Amino acid sequence: MKISSSLLLAALTLVSAGDIHATGGPDKGPGKPDNRELVESNKLRRGLSRTGLLLHGVALQAFADANGKTRAFGTKGHNATVSYIKGLLDRTGYYDTYLQSFPYTFSEGSGTFSADGTDYAAGYFTYGPAGEATGTIVPVNNFGCEQSDFPAEVAGNIALVSRGTCEFGLKVALAGNAGASAIAIYNNAAGNLAGTLGAPSRPDGPYVPAVSLSGEDGTVLLAAAQAGNLQGTVHVDALTEARYSSNIIATTKEGDKNNIVMAGAHSDSVSAGPGINDNGSGSIGVLEVALALTKYKVKQAVRFAWWTAEEFGLVGAEHYVANLSAEEQSKIALYLNFDMIASPNFGYFIYDGDGSTFNLTGPAGSDHIEKTFEDYFRKEARLPSAPSQFDGRSDYGPFLEAGIPSGGLFTGAEGLKTKEEAKLFGGEAGVSYDVNYHEAGDTLANCNVGAWIQNTKAIAHTVAVYARSLAGIPRGAGVLRRRVAIPKSISTNRKFACGGTHNHNVDRI
Ligand SMILES: *[C@@H]1O[C@H](CO)[C@@H](O)[C@H](O)[C@H]1NC(C)=O
Numbered sequence: 001m002k003i004s005s006s007l008l009l010a011a012l013t014l015v016s017a018g019d020i021h022a023t024g025g026p027d028k029g030p031g032k033p034d035n036r037e038l039v040e041s042n043k044l045r046r047g048l049s050r051t052g053l054l055l056h057g058v059a060l061q062a063f064a065d066a067n068g069k070t071r072a073f074g075t076k077g078h079n080a081t082v083s084y085i086k087g088l089l090d091r092t093g094y095y096d097t098y099l100q101s102f103p104y105t106f107s108e109g110s111g112t113f114s115a116d117g118t119d120y121a122a123g124y125f126t127y128g129p130a131g132e133a134t135g136t137i138v139p140v141n142n143f144g145c146e147q148s149d150f151p152a153e154v155a156g157n158i159a160l161v162s163r164g165t166c167e168f169g170l171k172v173a174l175a176g177n178a179g180a181s182a183i184a185i186y187n188n189a190a191g192n193l194a195g196t197l198g199a200p201s202r203p204d205g206p207y208v209p210a211v212s213l214s215g216e217d218g219t220v221l222l223a224a225a226q227a228g229n230l231q232g233t234v235h236v237d238a239l240t241e242a243r244y245s246s247n248i249i250a251t252t253k254e255g256d257k258n259n260i261v262m263a264g265a266h267s268d269s270v271s272a273g274p275g276i277n278d279n280g281s282g283s284i285g286v287l288e289v290a291l292a293l294t295k296y297k298v299k300q301a302v303r304f305a306w307w308t309a310e311e312f313g314l315v316g317a318e319h320y321v322a323n324l325s326a327e328e329q330s331k332i333a334l335y336l337n338f339d340m341i342a343s344p345n346f347g348y349f350i351y352d353g354d355g356s357t358f359n360l361t362g363p364a365g366s367d368h369i370e371k372t373f374e375d376y377f378r379k380e381a382r383l384p385s386a387p388s389q390f391d392g393r394s395d396y397g398p399f400l401e402a403g404i405p406s407g408g409l410f411t412g413a414e415g416l417k418t419k420e421e422a423k424l425f426g427g428e429a430g431v432s433y434d435v436n437y438h439e440a441g442d443t444l445a446n447c448n449v450g451a452w453i454q455n456t457k458a459i460a461h462t463v464a465v466y467a468r469s470l471a472g473i474p475r476g477a478g479v480l481r482r483r484v485a486i487p488k489s490i491s492t493n494r495k496f497a498c499g500g501t502h503n504h505n506v507d508r509i
């Protein structure tokens with residue numbers, strides 16, 4: 001699909017004139033009877049519009065284009081996204097909205113690496129310091145997770161170590177302790193590596209300039225370094241600074257605020273790494289449902305959230321949950337997460353909340369949410385679905401840790417579609433769910449609009465079901481919520497797909 005500039009103009013004109021979705025809301029004018037009905041799945045789904053999804057997509061695209069091609073947190077493109085979403089919600093009069101603004105350390109950079117005059121493709125680790133170093137490339141023993149793994153010769157030289165066993169941040173800090181002038185970490189499997197040091201600093205030692213290398217290059221370099229006297233140069237350019245950005249929180253004015261149905265997505269895109277972009281399908285799907293809901297009454301209050309800084313590690317959602325008192329947490333009946341919902345080679349994946357497939361069971365009620373989605377796909381949409389690993393590595397993680405039942409949808413990322421999945425969903429087996437992702441070109445053309453619409457309908461269905469009734473979700477004073485620890489060993493390695501925001505930079509190990 002080609003999005004023309006006239007469609008963009010139409011989108012922005014419509015949006016600023018308030019022509020889309022401005023009809024809902026409790027304020028129907030003086031004297032007019034309020035004849036709105038209780039929300040119902042079929043009706044809410046009929047209120048969704050394909051044009052709405054596409055127009056919001058065009059708007060977000062325009063914000064990115066006008067602001068250095070990114071909507072990463074801490075940039076004007078992200079703030080424009082936040083203003084756009086909040087503005088549309090406020091116009092309905094249906095929600096109490098607020099921006100939860102807070103500072104977080106922003107980091108971006110790039111790295112180069114060469115050895116004996118040959119350049120190797122190198123990546124930057126989020127939070128790595130800038131700097132340049134030249135010296136002998138010294139292999140580190142084991143995985144560089146113990147100080148004793150670093151031989152004395154790394155002092156003043158470049159440490160070379162494999163990914164694995166412990167966090168990148170620990171390897172870099174221990175290299176700093178050992179006096180290394182820089183470190184190169186190579187992938188322990190084929191392919192490139194990118195990740196984060198996890199925090200701007202850590203107590204184990206000082207960071208030194210760090211670059212990532214592919215598994216293939218790492219193997220070649222290790223052999224050459226072991227053969228003797230391999231000279232290398234590491235160069236890192238980096239910017240690290242505190243930046244303010246905002247979560248958007250919108251709660252229906254109506255409904256039981258002691259039993260809140262919550263749904264969220266994140267509003268930031270990744271920063272402009274090579275070939276990395278985001279098209280916000282999850283945040284737009286949630287927005288479209290939030291706008292359609294304004295025509296109806298709700299029994300339970302419904303709260304929508306658009307999180308900031310997911311790219312930097314679920315920061316917005318973590319900040320939100322950490323800032324809730326225990327009482328406020330207990331008022332949230334459940335949380336629904338929508339992140340990547342329009343991957344081009346998609347599958348309809350539902351978080352495995354009951355642990356039946358991936359053995360991580362959510363707080364009681366998560367099983368019910370999974371079943372609600374499954375039943376919807378099977379009986380209403382008449383579409384296949386499959387379970388998706390429920391690993392807490394998106395914005396629902398902090399909710400699981402707080403014992404709040406959670407669920408959500410996912411259309412797949414960099415993983416390869418299996419033969420069975422291709423039979424089930426169509427598309428190509430042996431190809432990534434997001435194969436088009438890295439191609440430059442039209443944003444919306446990269447999204448599977450059909451999957452996007454189907455998933456947005458599934459969001460609407462689930463919101464409608466739980467806004468009417470919390471049957472199946474344990475509630476009440478006697479209910480003890482089981483907090484679920486997110487296993488540290490799970491490394492998501494998820495690049496994000498069209499509209500997604502799972503970022504490779506989230507990997508810490
Ligand atoms: C974005 O919004 C936040 C919160 O209002 C503000 O503090 C920050 O300066 C803004 N950032 C940019 C880049 O405009």
Ligand SMILES: *[C@@H]1O[C@H](CO)[C@@H](O)[C@H](O)[C@H]1NC(C)=O
Nearest residue numbers: 102321322323324325326328
């Ligand atoms: C949440 O943040 C607000 C504003 O910073 C603060 O006043 C409040 O004490 C925080 N609440 C909790 C429970 O952390």
Ligand SMILES: *[C@@H]1O[C@H](CO)[C@@H](O)[C@H](O)[C@H]1NC(C)=O
Nearest residue numbers: 355357358359360361485487
């Ligand atoms: C499932 O998880 C539990 C708890 O983490 C663990 O004890 C058990 O061994 C796991 N089972 C399988 C089949 O992986």
Ligand SMILES: *[C@H]1O[C@H](CO)[C@@H](O)[C@H](O)[C@H]1NC(C)=O
Nearest residue numbers: 060061064269277278279443
């Ligand atoms: C969406 O992705 C395309 C390419 O895949 C990119 O050009 C565009 O800037 C992205 N849009 C947004 C809003 O991030």
Ligand SMILES: [Zn+2]
Nearest residue numbers: 339394501502
């Ligand atoms: Zn994500």
